[in-house]
Amino acid sequence: MKTRVVRFLTIVVAWPPAVGAQHAAPSTPRDSALHALNRLAYGPRPGEIERVAAGGVLRWIDAQLAPDKIDDETVAKRAREFDVLKYDRGDLARLYAEVQRARQQRKRMGDTAADKPDDSPIAMRGRRFAAQVQQLAVVRAALSERQLYEVMVDFWTNHFNVYFAKGADRFLTPDYIEHTIRPHAMGRFEDLLIATAKSPAMLFYLDNWQSIAPGAFPRSPLSALRREDQEVRRAPKGINENYARELLELHTLGVDGGYSQHDVIDVARIFTGWSIRRPQQGADFEFHDWAHDTGDKQVLGIEFERGHGMDEAIRLLKLLADHPATMHHVSRKLCQRFVNDDPPDGCVDDAVAAWQRSHGDIRDVLRAIFHGPDFWAAANIRAKVKTPLEFVVSAARAVDAEPDTTPRLAQVVARLGEPLYLHVAPDGYPEREDAWVNSGAVLDRMNAAVALAAGRLPGAVATLDSVAPVTANPVQLIAGIDGGILGGTMSENTKRVIAEQVSDITDPVQARALAVGLAIGGPEFQRQ
Amino acid sequence: MSISRRVFVKSGGVALFSLGMDPLFLARAALGSYKPLPPVAACCRPVLVCLFQRGAVDGLNMIVPHGDPLYYRERPRIAVPQSDVVDLDGYFGLHPRLAALKPLWDSKRLAAIHAIGSPDATRSHFDAQDYMESGTPGVKATPDGWLNRYCQHDREHQDTPFRAVAFGPELPRILAGTAPSLAIADLQAFGLRAPQAAARDRLTRAFEELYAGSATGLLSASSQEAFEAVQTLKRVDPTQYQPANGADYPRGKLGKAMLEIAQLIKADVGLQVAFADVTGWDTHVNQGATEGQLAARLAELGQTLTAFAQDLGEKLDDVVVLTMSEFGRTVRENGNSGTDHGHATAMLLLGGPVNGGRVLGAWPGLDPASRFEGRDVAVTTDFRDLFAEVLARHLGARDLSAIFPGFTPDPARFPGAIRG
Structure with missing residues (x-):
């Protein structure tokens, strides 16, 4: 083979x-x-x-x-148009706190509309920033020359999922994408894992920021722990297993990775004290040694002796990053993403071997997958259906559209079922087609394709001249679209249907738009 | 499936002709695999609505064991005070924000079941949801969901694309499988969009031909279901819907989904199995007691179910709404005034066929010695026993062991949720 x-x-x-x-x-x-x-x-x-x-x-x-x-x-220049990138975590935290304060005030004033959308200028700005963060992901995916890198950013964003709409993650997520995921997307897995463990977005999302040793008390006044966003009004009083469990189940070992409930508890104890500064102080990562459980622990049969502080979690993360179950779990997901929803064992084996050789260098693991026989096997060509993000971005690329900063395309991604950064559960969007292929979503793809090709998606204007010439000759038109958009994979049936549809349209510009819309909304373009 | 579809193509052509459609339209329609409307469904078909509370609802604060002092001892900050609980039977009571449901309890159309859950011990949301939807606890490889398997094994209602509908952008695991099922994010916007009706019909036919001719696998099945549904909805016209009897659905996804379910039930399009889900139950932090996060979610749930019952009126006699959640939460509150992942939880059943006005299931108590792993409410009813009872006694399913492989449903273990 x-x-x-x-x-x-x-x-x-x-x-x-x-x-x-x-x-x-x-x-x-x-x-x-x-x-x-x-x-x-x-x-x-x-x-x-x-x-x-x-x-x-x-x-x-x-x-x-x-x-x-x-x-x-080119894409760096485009990214600079998104003014949300000019604001750091602290700036966004302050903006968020201001929106919250205004909302609380409206509630106190007895404004019955407090649950309705807040249309104050500052709230609008907050929403515009949130929309920009989503649209920026689409723009980068569409325009970057570093395509594989952008694909990996999306992969890790889902692997280390956070939920943009959960409390403080409204202002922590942009920073998480920029400074946790992106710098490590094609580096070493261990570095990425440690970066996510320390990230305020993850610490907040999976509640670890308030996991403390039972009975521990801060040296500083309790008020220091109280949060602006009123998510928590009382001081935390014990350990929280949430991050520990997902770290083992989703981020590293996998659900069949051979850990027990006891391991989960001791991992949670190891992470006690990993927390976040107050939003007014920039919401940085902060280790609270007063909150740390310094007792003996045991994880996967390995002793973590008493008396350690923040260092023991780093030791644990390195151990997890280099664990065979982790290599297998993450390699399997990568093969799922790049090769087949049902990843071939050979692909996983090759990736694991490369992981071992390179001590988790993601580039080496990817190289092994792309050079392996399964990646090129006939059974795996066009075997995957594009995810909503992949469909929307590939459609924009196919018609050479240059999306602007308005959230038009990000909204289409959302309508197709996978709004960016808004998968509520920590498993991220699934890698299997049955999660996004269904009758409603298929219709929405057709609608999006027709709208894009007809120029009805302001902010993402198709340049159809670069796809196919304006021509009254349907054979020429269809050949151009087949070559330009489908790489020559258009079926005879699709050619026939498009020819029939354009046959009575006298305006060749309209005929081309319809033909492109049908090609992008049709079955061949859904596959990859 | 294929036989009935071919029959429809034939009769559909006749119907179109009688409507006086132009020849070009007919020519195009004949080229494609045009499918006409299904025959009007008979009234009084039983309907099952499954409502998944994703995130693991705290059964103890939903159906409160206010008669047990241990409940108050274990939850000093988040127990619902006895004075606030809406008492049901002297021991259990509704969370006060579910009070709107009390009249349905009194008229015996609402039941609860406690200490229900999975025989599998996992505390992972994803595994537990997976098992509850696949219907095979402990077995990950099951490719389809139990609601879909019901549809596969009971083939009486295959003549409508609306037999099994999930209300949401994604088709959930519970409906995944080979039997056709629909995912609808918005009933009104379902279908191809175009400025005029004629253009819309033309686009619809074009894409239908594209997919009929070249799509493979799941894309093919999904598109086929989609076009059948578009045809039927044209008749129903969801834009004109007004809830009946002053029913007031709460704003939000859950209210909208249940409104659309009521609409399809009343439109007699052959809906038999509906699914909706609602998130926000994973209350690790500050879950609250009478007020707070959980209370807000319960209020939305209670108001939605009440509106649904009102809206359906007499139709509720044919409908069972079943709530479910992947597991319950720890008996003792955690350090953050919340609860962590537990084991057994509570579920609700609403509808005319429900053996209402009672809390079903064997109650294991909150005594630490009788808890699961010393911390969680123990499971005394395997969720499959309840699901199997609802399928058998409400929908008339016969082949229960095919729907729940590896499990032998035994009517003697049915919790008694459906009136005999």
Whole structure:
């Protein structure tokens, strides 16, 4: 199997021939470029399949694995248009506190409309910022040259899920994405794991910020613990298992990773005191040694002797990051994302081996997946249905749309069932198609496709000239769309239906818009 | 499925002709796999509405064991004071924010069941929800949900796309499977959008042909269900709906979902199994007692169920609403005036067929010695016994062991939720 693929890859990039002789899918450099662009990127932009094929698919993959070396000034410039990035965590915390105070005041004044949307200027600004954060993710995914990097940012955002609408996470999430997820998305897993454990967004989301040793008391006045947002009015009084459980079940070992309820409790004890400063003081990570349980603990049979402080959680995180169950669990999810909803064992094995060799360097794990036989196997080509984000971004890329800072496209992603940063449960959006493919969502995709192609999505204007020329010849039109948007995978049925639909439309500009809308809303474009 | 669909294509052509549609329309319709409206469903079909409280509701503060001093001893900050509880039977009572449901209790159309849950000990939301929806506790590999398996094994109602509907953007695990089921985020906006009706119909047909011809796998099944549903909804016209009897649904997703369920029930489109879910029950911190976070969620739930019952009026005689939640919460409050993940919880049953006015299930008590792992309410009713009873005695399901593989449903263990 392996030799077969090595052979195939050598053909694709015209490297010196190696052993093996069997036929392998995909059959042409264009096909493999399309496959790589569908999986490592958010789909091809007009002309990109040809560019990647001409330069060599493996060379393009290698370049994507080193995102720092890819010039990305265009998207950096676009990102600067999002003024939410000019505000740090402290600024957003203050804005949030101000909105909350105003709301409380309205409630106290007996304003019965206090539960209705708050249309005060400051509340509007808060909502605009929230919408910007979501739209920024779409813009980066659509326009960045570091496509694989953006895919991985989305992957880790779900793996280390936080919920944007939970209390303080309203102002902690933007910082979490910028300074916890993004800097580590293609580094070492251990660094990412430690960064998320220390992140105020995660500490708040999974309640660890207020997990303390039973009976512990702060040296400073209790009021120091009281929060602006009134989520908690009383001082915490004991351990909270929430983060500990999800750390083991979701972030590292996996639910079958061989831990017990006892392990969960002792992990929670190890993390007692990992907390957050008050929002007015910037809401940074803060370790409270007074809150830390300094007793003996045991996790997965390993002793954590008494007398330690913050260091023992770091020791635990390193141990978890390097645990075979973690390697397997995370590798499996990566294979699910990049290869097949039902990840082949061989892919997982290759990824785990690379993880062991590289001590959890994510780039090496990814390289092993992309160079493995399963990634290129015929059974896995177009075997996945795009997620809502993948569909919307790939559609925008297909028609060369340049989304602006208005949240139009982010709203479409939400309508398709997966609003960004708003998966309430800590497991993040699932990697399996049955989570997002259903009759309602399929109709919504068709609607979004037609609207995008017809220019009815202000803020994301399609440049159809770069897809296909305006022509009265339906065969030429359809051929252009097939090549430009579907990489030549359009079915005979789709060609027939589009031809029939445009046959009585006299305005060729309208005919093209309808044809593009049908192609993007049609069945072939839903797959990757 | 395929046979009845072919029959419909034939009769549908006739119906269109009689409506005087233009020939071009007919030509296009004939090219595609046009599907007409299903026949008007008979009245009085039983309907099951499942309502999932995601996040693990605190059963002890929903159906309060106010007659047990241990309840008050274990929850000094979050117990509902006896003076606030709406007493039901001298021992249990409703949370005060569920008071709107008391008349339904008094008229024997509301029951509760306590100490119900999973035989699996997991305290993971995801596992426990998964098991409650797959109907196979402890077995992760089950590909489909138990509501879907019911639909697979009872094939009487296959002539309507609205037989099984989940109200929300995602089709939930409980309805995942090979039997057709719909996910509807917004009944009014369901379907293709276009400025004029003619353009909308044309787009609908075009996409229907695209998917009928080239879609594979789940995409194919989902799109097929979608287009059947679009046809039916055209007839129902949800934009004109007014709740009956002054029913006032709370704003928010839950109220909207239940309003739409009531609407489809009354429209007789063949709805048999409906599903909605509501989040916000994971009250680790500051859950509150008479007032507070949990109280607010319960108020929304109580008002929604009350509005639903009012809106349905006599139709409620054919309907059972069943609430469920993946597990309960710790008997003792935690350090943050909240509760952590526990084991057994309470569920509610509402509707004409319900054996109402009683708290069902064997109550294990709150004594630490009888608790699960010393901390949680023990499970005395396997949730499958309740679900199986509702399927068998309300919907008339016959093959219960196929719906709950690995489990032998025994009528002797049914908790007695449905009137005989």
